[in-house]
Amino acid sequence: MAWETRNGVGRYYTRSKRVNGRVVREYIGTGPLAELIAAQDAERRAEREQQRQAWNAERSELEALESSVDRFSGALSQLTGLLLVNAGYYRHHRGRWRRRRDQGD
């Protein structure tokens, strides 16, 4: 969003928007009404930016939590697997753990 002047004369508030893939400039106007619209636009932009930042922070936090739980879960799965293999169990085609026949009961 910008204020535009022509040959150093006038001060027009404009908005740019995309129409059918092309950027089109919309002339809003000049004077106090244009100032008011520009202020409202700036407020909306700031609000959107704030929401974007809040969402990014929320997402980062959720991702960090997930990754730490995943790390712990992974470590524990490996530990469990090591213990089971050591105790004579195996997994048939990554299915359920079974005891090897030669290990006895």
Added chain:
Amino acid sequence: MTKEIDTADRTDKTIAELLRRAEQGDQKVLPIMRKLMKDFPAVAEEAGNLALVVKSALLDASAGDHLFLREAQEQRMRLLTKELAGPNPTRLERLLAERIVLCGLQLHIAEYRSARADSIPITQADYHQRCIDRAQKRYFSAIKTLAQIRKLGLPALQVNIAAEGGKQVNLQASD
């Protein structure tokens, strides 16, 4: 031809490869696995420490600076872990019970964050839903593992260490 495994390498990737081969019945990896198992108490200790870090991060996310809420949640987690681990649990059972409780709290956080988010774009709602789905999957898998370990009746790991004078000292990994 099978790839050789570096016995000194204890990274997740190597252990995962080792497990994959052991599960397929590759006898060659068994001596390496036995060597690894001697370090079980240290590895379990490490997993326990990791659980503390995860717990603290989850409590930060769910209770923040609200000390009373934090304390109440911590107390609830302790009781739940104890209840899930059952009487005389092995070290592994305790860790697996702890994992269930941590995964449960993470699922609760994901659900709460999703419910709290009002009038959000469809992409964000979708992100929350996928987050809940993954947390649910992890939670159920954690429950299944503990149940499976109980069903298999995995004995507490015993490590034999030769003491002075040729006598054997038995160390149990149960606590």
